[in-house]
Amino acid sequence: MFNLASALLDPHLEAGRGSRPAFRVRGKTLTYEDIALLANRAANGLRARGVRAGDRVALVLPDSPAFVATFLGALRIGAIPVTLSTYLPADEYAYLLDDSGAAVTVSDPAMPTAVASPTIPFDELVSGEVEDVDTHPTKPEDPAFIQYSSGTTGKPKGVVHMHKNGVQPAKLHGRHVSEVTDRDVVFSVPRQFFSFGLNNSLLVPLYYGACAILEPERPTPQRALEIIAIERPTLFYNVPTGYALMLAAAESGANADLSSVRRCVSAGEALPAPILERWKARFGQEILDGIGSTEIGHICISNFQGRVRPGTSGQLIPGYEARVQRADGTDAAPGEIGDLLVRGPSTAKEYWRKPEATAHTFRDGWVFTGDRYTRDADGYLTYQGRSDDMLRISGMWVSPLEVESVMLRNPAVRECAVVARARDDGIARPVAFVVARDDAPDTLAADLLALAEEALPSYKRPKWIERVHELPKTSTGKIQRFKLRGR
Numbered sequence: 197m198f199n200l201a202s203a204l205l206d207p208h209l210e211a212g213r214g215s216r217p218a219f220r221v222r223g224k225t226l227t228y229e230d231i232a233l234l235a236n237r238a239a240n241g242l243r244a245r246g247v248r249a250g251d252r253v254a255l256v257l258p259d260s261p262a263f264v265a266t267f268l269g270a271l272r273i274g275a276i277p278v279t280l281s282t283y284l285p286a287d288e289y290a291y292l293l294d295d296s297g298a299a300v301t302v303s304d305p306a307m308p309t310a311v312a313s314p315t316i317p318f319d320e321l322v323s324g325e326v327e328d329v330d331t332h333p334t335k336p337e338d339p340a341f342i343q344y345s346s347g348t349t350g351k352p353k354g355v356v357h358m359h360k361n362g363v364q365p366a367k368l369h370g371r372h373v374s375e376v377t378d379r380d381v382v383f384s385v386p387r388q389f390f391s392f393g394l395n396n397s398l399l400v401p402l403y404y405g406a407c408a409i410l411e412p413e414r415p416t417p418q419r420a421l422e423i424i425a426i427e428r429p430t431l432f433y434n435v436p437t438g439y440a441l442m443l444a445a446a447e448s449g450a451n452a453d454l455s456s457v458r459r460c461v462s463a464g465e466a467l468p469a470p471i472l473e474r475w476k477a478r479f480g481q482e483i484l485d486g487i488g489s490t491e492i493g494h495i496c497i498s499n500f501q502g503r504v505r506p507g508t509s510g511q512l513i514p515g516y517e518a519r520v521q522r523a524d525g526t527d528a529a530p531g532e533i534g535d536l537l538v539r540g541p542s543t544a545k546e547y548w549r550k551p552e553a554t555a556h557t558f559r560d561g562w563v564f565t566g567d568r569y570t571r572d573a574d575g576y577l578t579y580q581g582r583s584d585d586m587l588r589i590s591g592m593w594v595s596p597l598e599v600e601s602v603m604l605r606n607p608a609v610r611e612c613a614v615v616a617r618a619r620d621d622g623i624a625r626p627v628a629f630v631v632a633r634d635d636a637p638d639t640l641a642a643d644l645l646a647l648a649e650e651a652l653p654s655y656k657r658p659k660w661i662e663r664v665h666e667l668p669k670t671s672t673g674k675i676q677r678f679k680l681r682g683r
């Protein structure tokens with residue numbers, strides 16, 4: 197048997213490290229013993245509500261001890277936590293709860309969400325529950341937890357991780373890139389419901405007996421700098437836009453003391469070289485960019501301290517293999533663009549109840565990432581864009597179709613294609629290429645920006661509207677968005 201909750205907590209308690217700090221939340225400390233006992237109460241609370249091994253437990257919780265305890269408590273009894281974003285619209289919750297078939301949903305009434313179905317507030321879940329529980333004898337390959345990824349097209353897919361691979365992010369990236377020890381204090385701006393954040397603030401620090409700072413509200417750049425100055429983390433994690441905004445805040449006078457930090461890690465989208473260079477000039481620290489995915493389980497290719505190459509995703513982390521393939525399945529030559537496939541011990545088992553999507557992405561132990569890459573003679577890999585048309589904005593997926601559909605609501609728009617364009621600092625934002633009707637008003641661009649503001653969350657809104665006479669198309673009439681990139 198192998199149980200992930202037991203693997204993350206029990207060795208610390210058995211070795212007498214129960215009184216060591218596991219989490220810091222707004223000035224309060226929770227020890228390893230505190231969090232283990234809270235997780236046991238959550239486990240008992242779930243069992244009392246009829247949850248059994250194999251049942252799914254949805255979490256709609258901010259970064260907090262409640263999140264950690266519900267996650268670990270569910271694992272402990274062999275139930276499967278499903279970590280959902282706390283920022284979704286009502287119809288998306290309805291879809292995700294139905295798709296995962298969640299038996300219960302645990303929430304935090306202090307953080308209102310749009311979940312329409314009944315939820316159990318965490319405080320109620322653990323109220324009156326005892327602090328010991330027996331561990332369900334899960335097997336290494338049993339499903340442990342599910343994270344949703346919106347991936348390429350269609351509806352989000354549940355990525356199913358196994359008990360045994362939950363410790364691999366710690367053993368691979370945690371060991372070789374962050375070099376985590378029990379003396380580390382970690383702080384991740386990306387949230388725990390996101391795969392990058394779950395690794396940063398839960399799976400990796402607990403494995404090493406380190407301490408993670410949890411901030412329930414998504415921190416603004418100013419707040420992130422403040423938390424760093426007060427809590428003095430040694431390891432810091434963010435997405436490229438987060439680094440760019442913190443830099444901008446520091447450059448316009450915000451207090452910034454990063455002297456405690458010995459590693460800055462970036463993932464989620466490519467880190468532009470100018471951001472890395474400006475960060476280094478200001479803080480004397482490099483940023484270690486690495487590429488990972490929900491399906492891979494964590495970062496698998498990364499820059500390493502002392503051998504960073506700005507503008508690249510770095511080199512393979514020991515334990516992973518990568519192939520850069522031509523369309524015919526043969527290996528691309530050095531410098532030649534191809535499809536990136538990755539193999540390693542942290543990769544997921546499958547998509548939840550989606551055999552076709554599983555067959556497309558999980559190929560004989562390899563994960564087809566959907567990313568285009570080149571590899572040079574030294575083994576440095578460089579991101580070249582997606583093989584589909586999906587955009588990565590602020591580390592989140594944006595479907596061009598969704599944005600184009602909003603633009604097309606304006607009757608003066610005949611056709612529209614949305615791609616990503618880098619601003620001066622290299623950070624990507626959506627740009628809409630629009631073919632307008634001849635009688636379109638001069639105010640069209642402003643009208644479309646206003647429409648986007650009304651209909652889309654800010655990261656999905658086009659920042660530029662470009663009027664063109666026609667869109668590039670294939671002979672079969674398919675829009676060639678890749679030809680618009682860089683235009």
Ligand code: 3UK
Pocket residue numbers: 345391392462463464465466467485486487488489490491493494495509565566567579582588591
């Ligand atoms: C893109 C990158 C260039 C790439 C993630 C760290 O982002 C994570 O997972 P998601 O499933 O998205 C995966 C996709 O995002 N991407 C991520 N990092 C980079 N592109 N450079 C990068 N450094 O398209 C990839 O396929 O949301 C990141 C750890 C765990 C994760 N799940």
